[in-house]
Amino acid sequence: MSTSTNRPVRIGLQLQPQHADYEAIRRTASAAEELGADVVFNWDHFYPLYGDPEGKHFECWTMLGAWAESTSRAEIGALVTCNSYRNPDLLADMARTVDHISGGRLVLGIGSGWFEKDYEEYGYPFGTKGSRLDDLAEALPRIEARLAKLNPQPTRRIPILIGGGGEKKTLRLVAKHAHIWHGFGDPEVVERKVDILDRHCADVGRDPAEIERAVGVSGAPEELGPQLLELGVTQFTVGVGGPDYDLGLLADWINWRDKQNS
Template identity: 75%
Template sequence: MTSRPVRIGVQIQPQHADYKAIRRAAAEAEDIGADILFNWDHFYPLYGEPEGLHFECWTMLAAWAEQTSRVEIGALVSCNSYRNPELLADMARTVDHIGDGRLILGIGSGWFEKDYQEYGYEFGTAGGRLDDLAEALPRIESRLAKLNPPPTRKIPVLIGGGGEKKTLRLVAKHADIWHSFGDAETVERKTGILREHCAAVGRDASEIEISAGVGGKPAEKGQALLDLGVTLFTVGTGGPDYDFSELRDWVAWRDQVNG
């Protein structure tokens, strides 16, 4: 069990919608009571019409930082391959200031090959992209420490992915939040491996918040994941008509659990 309060995130997927609809969705999600608004870092839709409407991640986060006032914001997740690490650090610091300290720096190694092909990035291999992420994270940390003005706070780093040898070791070394995927059995196994990595690098595993992507009704999986230490639960919704029925259910469950 954990002493952290339960938090609810929503990923407003920036696909198949015009920006007016995305802006309205962000406002509605904040009004419903979401704790965090996420988008994602892709250049094309991940499902539906492959050439459908789509918008870029970080310019959107800057707009959300101005539009919203309470929720934290971030990418679930930003692709390390698409930006120089020093540039990404500066972008994160800037959005952090725009939003008065509400940015979460979500990052991962990347996987969507169409993005790479269409925008001229080298796709390489999954292992190579993870090695690039391992090199980038200390550079991001170093640049954040040099920027003037500095970030308004220690920007939380969220790392997404479940690779047991490389990704979870990076989580143990660098992350404040680990975003996981899968059912309770999978989360239980991987959190055990994460604790082993934390022990190996001399870190207290309880410092890392555990996040999970969820769907459906909270009664079906919420308590099982909570019992495993998950405290951040994130639902997703895509355009053109953003449906927040699941978000409402999970926010109500959060309020019940947190008392």
């Protein structure tokens, strides 16, 4: 079992860009930063994931470029970029550009993709879960190689966050390439995933302590936080959707973080 590390507790917000006008999204991103969120994520879809399936929705990376200018302290990123939608070398260049615009605050979140409607409507081959994971495995070294070639270079080593809990392929990719792993689930699920991740790290010769553990949370911090901390999780992500972005739970987690880090 993974145990808590010396990493500080960090709190993220997944600001879901659905069912809202952009002004509300921009205002919420700034409000989250003012509350003290460590990182503000959006997601990489073309349609809402719940509610009216044809409701208002905005594109991920265009928005990240705007957030790079409209925020000033919090890290920003996608939770997560769909690998299928962009050439890996182009994605690396986009990430490097947003890194510079933001002054070194980008987190490059990426996953293999899963939302079939996005693929069908925008003309991307959906393939299979296995083929999409194989594509991600091929893309990650290309992203790393392109980041090393770009001029100017990124302002820092851009953290790569890989989202997903697949035990055979996804978590092995995390062990090989990621600086942050992001998953979802209750403490029992997370315990299983981090144990498997640790074993993959041993297989590839990676120190598991190099990988920050992040988990999406929807409950009270006093209930979930201590259990997840014991499993080595130090980043906790609250999700909110439009049109009314309620940051009450985010504020609770930020207050809890401040107590842990004091």
